[in-house]
Structures are given as structure tokens and as C-alpha cells.
Amino acid sequence: MNSVKILSPQQTIIMQYLVxxxxxxEIANQMSLASVTVRKHVNKxxxxxxxxxxxxxxxxxxxxxxxxxxxxxx
Numbered sequence: 001m002n003s004v005k006i007l008s009p010q011q012t013i014i015m016q017y018l019v020x021x022x023x024x025x026e027i028a029n030q031m032s033l034a035s036v037t038v039r040k041h042v043n044k045x046x047x048x049x050x051x052x053x054x055x056x057x058x059x060x061x062x063x064x065x066x067x068x069x070x071x072x073x074x
Contacts, residue, residue: 004064005048005049006048007045007048007049007061007066008041008044010041011041011042011044011045011048012061012066012067013031014027014031014038014041014042014045015042015045015057015058015061015066015067016067016068017030017031018042018054018057018058019058019061019062019067019068019069019070020070024038024039024042042054042057045057045061049061049064
């Protein structure tokens with residue numbers, strides 16, 4: 001059986017920031033974390049969703065509905 005692995009709340013928040021276009025450094029500043037801590041959360045999230053890259057992880061979490069894409073209409 002292939003079970004869906006749930007992202008932690010911290011991983012979900014970080015992935016949402018990535019979807020919104022923030023860099024790891026910007027996310028770290030926003031969340032008052034070290035960049036290395038943000039990278040660890042991203043790497044754990046990538047493993048949970050079976051992704052090899054940040055972009056692949058973003059596509060998967062959006063497709064799964066874990067995070068949403070916010071589109072600004074100017």
C-alpha cells in the first residue's frame with residue numbers, strides 16, 4: 001500500500017512560502033529561523049512527497065492541495 005505522507009505544520013508553511021516565490025533566506029528571515037533549518041525542513045518535505053528538486057516538490061504539494069497558489073491580478 002502506498003500511503004500519503006503528511007507534511008508537518010512547519011513544512012507546510014515553508015512550502016507555502018516557496019510556492020509564493022520566497023527564497024530560503026527570505027523564509028528564514030520571515031520565520032526567525034536559520035537558513036540551514038529551513039533547508040532541513042524543505043529536504044524532509046521533499047523526501048515525504050517523493051521529490052528530487054524544490055520545483056518538483058512545489059508541483060507535488062500544490063497538486064496534492066497541501067498549499068495553494070496565490071495569483072496577484074494587477
